[in-house]
Structure formats: structure tokens, C-alpha cells
Amino acid sequence: MRVRVSPSAQNMDAHTTEQLATPALLVDLDALNKNMRTMSLRHPAAKLRPHTKAHKCTGIAQLQQHYGHKTFTCATPREIIGMAAAGVGEDFLLANEVVDIERLKKLAQIAENARVTIAVDSQETIDAAARAGLHDVLIDVNVGLPRCGIAPELAGRLADSARKSGLTVRGVMGYEGHLMMADGHDNRKQKVAESMQFLARAASDVGGEIISAGGTGTFDMHDDTCINELQAGSYALMDTHYAKLELPFVQSCFVLGTIISANPQWLVIDVGLKSLGMDHGNPTVDGFDVLFCSDEHTTLKPKKDSAKQKVKVGERLRVIPAHIDPTMAMHSVAHIVRGEELIDTWQIDLRGW
């Protein structure tokens, strides 16, 4: 286990979570390792292209590399720039469309020392990549999610156009994000298989060696699909949304809070919606019902059968986010813990765009 020495200024002297100012983002190292081990056994080395957008932390990416993954998926130029600056990874896929020439030029500089591939789905994105001096692209194919990606039947023609512009087309990618939460394992697997037929058709028209897709929610549904690498990120830290799918990954990320107000009817913890991604709804706290979140607070009520009927002002609780990706992006550091022992503090250094 490699641990980076990068304590935050705020909590340099803290040795246990009790000494941390709250709200504080905690990552349980044993749980993190467990998740990484499980995933790397299933999708070893380049079969997994871990997505940095889920954690935005080069410390966590370094651990992913320790588990054998040197190819990474990124969602923003900033993530690739930060990964390269930290010396983590050697093959970066920007799985997103960018037409900003200045930022693409920065990626072209990085491409002198590492492999940088960017997704394109239009003539405009091809032109931008070529003008910036980038070499490698993937054709981003729409496989059912109404977002980026060209229609499968147009992918081959777009690849031809990219090659005419002097670009190397490494293959295709598609993201079946609309299926991540589809009901039932078998139903989801069937729908993923159908969705990947669109990608297979595009791959056959486009050529190249990469067929990239998938995510945490479909990590075990691609044995018989066309893809040869999985883009997954949330598996490392998890959230209550993905926990509904009963995956073999455990919660490793929590927001530690302090009870700051209490009365016989409810309690208030200092973890609010500025420290939690809220698009998947309220967070969860073991033993409590969450009544609502406001900017700096969450109001809680002990569950009827909970052992925690007598929580007092000053006590601490762990809040489990409903959506991990935006939660990570709201914090500047992750405190790495084993139980309540504070092992290290890692910068969440890939925030921003």
C-alpha cells in the first residue's frame, strides 16, 4: 500500500477523526482496497479504464494504478492535466467532447509524453482536435442515452472524416448510462447486450482496437458484449444510489459530521447540501431518518428501533452520500482512515474543468 504524504494545512496534527474539523470527507482505506481488489480481479489491467471523474483525486488514482490499471478515463481536460502533473497513468481517454482549442492544446502537450485520446462525435470536435495538434481520437457513439455520441450508423463516416483530418482513430466508445439503474439484474443485462449491439455495429464500421463502454452498474454484464475495456469509477467509493444494485462493492466514503443542535424531536448535523451531491436525493445516516438537508445542515430523527436514541450535541456521525461524484467535487481533501485512525490526507486535486 502506497500512502502519499500530503497532509492538509487545516488538520496537520490530527491523528484520529475526532480531531478533524467537520464536515470532513473520510475514505476508509480497507474498504477502498477491498473494492479495488474486487474490480481488478474481474477486470485486470487495461480491461478496466478507471474513471477519475468519480473521485477527482490522484491519490486514489495512484492506488488504482497500484492495482494494475495504467489507462484512465477522464471527464475534463483538468483531470488529464492533473493526472499527468501527478505522474499517475500513461494512457488517458477524455471521454467527453471539447471544442476549446486552448485546453486541447494543453492536452496535446501532455500527449508528447503520455497517450491522450479524446472522444469526438461531430465534425466540429474533429476540427478542434486536429487544430490543437492532438493525434488520437475515439468515435463517441450514442447507444441509447440522450447525451453525447453520434448515431451508430453515422460513426463509420465520421471516422473516415477524422482520418482525413490526419487523426488516428483508436476505436469507439459508448456509455449505456440510461441502463445503470434498470430494474433487475437479468433485465439490465439483456438491455445492456442490446445497447452494445449498436456499439458493435459502429465498431465494425469505424475500425481501431478499442471498444470502450460500461460503468459500475453494469460492470458484470459485459462478458458477452463487444467491449474490451470497462469505464467505471463509482465502484471505488460507492454511494447509496449504486448500493441499491447489490453490487460486491462496499461503501468506503463518508462525510463526517458533528451534531450541533438537539431536542426531543430532532437532531441537526453540520453536513449540509454544500458538502453532498444532492441530485440523487437525500443522504443516509445509519440509525436515523433524514428529514431534510439545507446548505449547512441535515435534520435527523432516530429511527424507532435505533440504538441511537440519545445522541447528544458534540457527538459525531457518518453521513453516506447519495451520489459520490459531485460529493467528491465539493471537498478539497479526503481524509484516509482505518476505523477512526487518521492515516493520511489526500488532496482532491482534479476538481474544476
Next chain:
Amino acid sequence: MRVRVSPSAQNMDAHTTEQLATPALLVDLDALNKNMRTMSLRHPAAKLRPHTKAHKCTGIAQLQQHYGHKTFTCATPREIIGMAAAGVGEDFLLANEVVDIERLKKLAQIAENARVTIAVDSQETIDAAARAGLHDVLIDVNVGLPRCGIAPELAGRLADSARKSGLTVRGVMGYEGHLMMADGHDNRKQKVAESMQFLARAASDVGGEIISAGGTGTFDMHDDTCINELQAGSYALMDTHYAKLELPFVQSCFVLGTIISANPQWLVIDVGLKSLGMDHGNPTVDGFDVLFCSDEHTTLKPKKDSAKQKVKVGERLRVIPAHIDPTMAMHSVAHIVRGEELIDTWQIDLRGW
């Protein structure tokens, strides 16, 4: 108009919004001034205690001071520490409970040069304030929102206890947050009046000179209530949630995005839920229906009657947040604009806790 010279490293050479990397948070200076003028005419000088939690930006706070307000409301120790470091404001109210002695000690240091008052609602919060060497407190009174604040009938006794601990009790505060969006102006005003009767009772038992409450949604409903200062923050920047109330404040904050993907059915802009507070739902884009937001994207569809049927990849649009406070907390800088002209870049320097 005072303008601070603090360009961000990223966009030092930008003179128009066209040169900004997106997503980029824009604040329209004319609209901001209009909102500040409107509010300061209604609640001049110390009648308004502007809330820094809504913008987390000392540049905006400095403008509020320019409009005559030198007393500020803050939600976190970090906000007071940052305001003091920037030399903006002279009387800070931490309208929140804190039991962290180390951070309270930092506020006690600031209290040597500025007035710092903190909210207390329990013996634990009183003890923490006294131990940290703070002098001034307000009794936080519950006026109907299930969050912090002591029951009105217990406020007097808590004030006695605070005085016994050597603290100066400057008065009371209560936040009628549960009424900010109550239906109908007259109904809302009536409910606010009822809620403030709880605060009046507590004020009479507690003593002191301050009776502090209110927010942007009830800014014009306190002429006949007991309060002598209004805590409002969102009025300066606004959001689509408060816009429903038809207040005399205009939208001054936008997240600028670039269309990165387009097809005959939909468009994708690079403003996603990591750059927008999502607890009040999806953002708004003039002329478009918002289909959904994901981490880095929002999928849009031109409205039937919209003039913007032919928006192309590379074009830019302004996205209006549904909730301004968490949106500001997600960005590191605010680009100050007049139309598309870039006037300055202000750090959002009060982020964190």
C-alpha cells in the same frame, strides 16, 4: 463602483466571455448593483445583515459594504475568517451553532479587532463559546423551521445561563426558512407575522438589542414584526427558485456553457450537476427545455416557439441555477461581466468550513 484587481490564473488574458473556458460562473455587474440598490433602499445600513453564505465571495461582500452594510451574517467559521482576512465588514454574526473549540478560538482572535457574535441554542454551545474565549452571543430561537434554535419558552433561561458563563447576550435570532416559499404574498406575510411572535416572546425574555431574522423571500414582510435586522443573501445573485416569488430582484448570476454535442433531437451543454446546486431541481436555459443533468452535461431541447432552433456545436448559452448558494460554492471564481465584456474576476474565497 469599486472593482478588485484579482484576475484568475486561468483566464488572465480574457476580455470577453467568449474567451472564457467553460463552465464559467458569470455575475452581471449591472444586475448585481441593481439588486443591491433595491435592497439597501429598503433595508439601509445595519437594517440589513447580508448573508455571506449565498455568495461566499469577499468581492461581492465588499460591494455590499459599499452600499452601506458593515454587519454581516455568516454560516461557517471559514466565512468569518475569510471576511476578516479581506478586511470587509466590522460586525460578524455566525448564525449557526459550532462546538469545535479550535475554530471558535480563531473567531475569538478575530474578535479582538472586529465584533464577532455567535448563535447558541444549548448549554453545550454556550460552554464551547465561553471556553474558546468568545464574548458575544445571540440566542438562536426556533420559530417553526425544524432545524437549530431553542424553543421560544426556554430562550430566557438559556440567556441567563450564557450570562452566568460570562458571555454578553446581544439578543435573539430566528430564521423562518420554512416560510420562504409559502404560497401567496399575503398568506406568507401572515405566517411570517405569526412566526415572529415566537421570536418576540423570546426577545422579551432574553433582552439585548438585536432581533435578527428573515431572508430574501420575506424581505418585505417585516415592517410590522419585532425584528430590527434582516438576514438576506440570495437577493444579490438570485436563482430560479426565488424568482418564482416575483421579487424586485433580477437574475445576476449565470453559468456560461458551450454546446459540445448536437443532433436533430437534442443538444448537450458542458454545464453539469458539478457546477450547479441541484437540490432545487434542474436549472433553466432561456429558449430550451432541460431534459436532464449529469455530472458534466445538461441535455437540452429547443422549445417549440424558441428562436434558438439552430444552435450549433461551439455556441454558448447561459444556464440559470435553481439554487444559488450551493452553485457559488462549486466554483472557484466569479467572472464579473457587463453584457459579454469581462470586467474582472473575483475569487469565491469563502468556500469551505
